[in-house]
Amino acid sequence: MKSGLIQSDIQRKWLAKLESVKDEFQSHSEYNDLHSRFPYENIEWLVKEGYTLLTLPKEYGGEGCTVEDMVVLQSYLGSIDGATALSIGWHLSVVGQLFEQEMWEQSMLDRFAEQVKQGALVNRAVSEAETGSPTRGGRPGTHAVENDEGYLLNGVKTFTSMSKGLTHYIVSAYSESDQDVGFFLVERDMPGVEIADNWNMVGMRATESHDLVLNDVQIPKENFVEVRGARGKKPNGWILHIPSTYLGIAQAARDYAVDFAKEYSPNSIEGTIGDLTTVQQNLGKMESLLLSARHFLWSTARMYHEDVEDALLWNETSASKVLVMNQGIEVIVLAMRIVGAKSLEMERPLQRYYRDMRAGLHNPPMEDMAYTNIAKSILGRI
Template sequence: MIEKMHRWLEENEEKLRERGFHHDREGSFPTENFTALQEAGYPGITVPEKYGGMGASLTEFLKLQQRLASADGATALSFGWHAGMIKHVDTYDLWEGDLFEFLCREAVKKEALFNVAATERATGSPTRGGKPQTTAVKQKGKWVLNGRKAFTSMLPVLEYAAVTAVVEDTEEISQFFVPMNEEGISMEETWDSVAMRGTGSHDLVLENVKIPLQNRIVPKQQQVEPVTGWLLHIPACYLGIAEAAFDYAAHFSTTYSPNSLDGTISEVSHVRRKLGELELLYRQNEGMLYYTADLWERASPEERSGMKSQLAAVKHTVTNNGIEMVDLAMRITGARSLSADNPLQRYYRDIRAGLHNPPMDDAVIAMLADEAAKRKRFSE
């Protein structure tokens, strides 16, 4: 099934790319891309096989995401939250009760899409520890939710969301499984970013939304802290975007022949140097991403708990190297890379969005500094 999905992406790559560029230019949501992926069964890639899904390993998931991102980064990043979170919940068996099985079967049978709605403008990124202002109150046998969530990627086509809220009686922070067709749910189209324009990351508004009591997501007790290996979908996405820029520049350099040259510009020394640098950066990114994914898959839960800095370093490295790759591709292509019709100007905008996905560069460097201070290189 995974190989079939790769073949489908290869066969449909150009259509995904064309629609992605159209919607990027229009500032609209690429519904057609999501519909096509749903019809192909993509929402089930990380759903466990026992629930009818493909049960992709972490490495298989990342390779699919890289391939999708090389066609349309916004579509890939959005789908990554859905498939990645399902992978995470399954890996650690995080949820009590039947909600996860229900979600998985909906993703397979109805191609339902899911995301976590956690970010709020007043609190900033959830990774910084801000307390949500969204509230949950128990009334007449129901949970009643009120609040607003920002940056809810894929919101125009979401069927379900895990909404974080504060339970008013206890001040606990909890997640609630919310169907997007409930009364009181609306979308405010606030997403006006110049990067990743097609993610549909609008505001989710909840006004007296009533859900069953059993829709509170109760986390299972864990012997070790769950580690978010699934977040490698973020660097996988930016690797795909950088790869697309590299491919474009390489093709351009081997086909463009100004009348001042006998051959193509790929034979000019400074262009050759940039192509070599692109190849080196690409190999560094791919090697680090998939080496780490393999380490994570082979590791025990206890060993994974010590991999936080490794995972963070991958995101930092791949994103920043990817930005450099797009810059090199634009230098090879020249001023035409700034044309609105040229794909490189979109890759330039989209890949910079990676700087603002978790974990942030400053947090990664601080984490690595802590580890460096503890390192013992020489015995006394």
């Protein structure tokens, strides 16, 4: 990453640390992808070194990074290993939003901050097979029944990224007694918590986003931590961890194609394929797409620390994800054109970059919803 783009001491420190383990992280990538194996070693290092404290505010003992810091670091980590970056990004995003927007009671925030400092890993478990993406507003089939000891949870959550590595799950469920959708803090070692071990996807295979199965999971009353929408809906810059990861994957594809163009020299030409006009055109287009995606994403992240109205933040955040995904996919397609049929070899990472990048289309916000919400905003209908 070019030094001129680095803006803070946190970025400098962590970029250097990530650079030091780049080869080690990447040494597991091919095996983890082929076997749908979670990058345990990578995540363990990130926890041990304190990367999981990045978005925890300083007053709680964390690093207190900005959204811009997170976007820069997640972009670089994504270029090293996409599954690692997306997995840990969910934790960073959840922690960042929880504490910035003070979404829980203070006593719960204090308690959870201590758990995060002790190595806790958290993600929201909100998707279900019957409702699809939770961002589309469906009522969860997971039920919370109030009893004398608190709440009894039953249900199945899909797409639980980092499922086997998590210590805590923030589970959405419908409470019959409250007649509302709430979020419940579930700990991994609670009786009745199971992982279905059924993740078998084309892309992001190493995230092990298995189903979370809840069978009569008893939780204390205080673990009913949120009521959906009770505190209003605010722009969430921490969700930019998603396009950041995929920007990194596109960057990795670009880097691979550039190195290949510099080195590959078939005997049918003088020099390398990097001397061919067609290849140079694709390289130039690929670089331009990356530059525009990077600047748009990073400028959006910076807006979260400036005096910007909420409507603009919502639009910029949604558009950032859509633009990064669409241009990132185009970057990888161009990289594969440069490398040619060799790009399909399983021993080369380009085919993994392509599969992982496609998975990002289904991370929130989805393109149709992003465009609809932006349109409603500019029409004054939100």
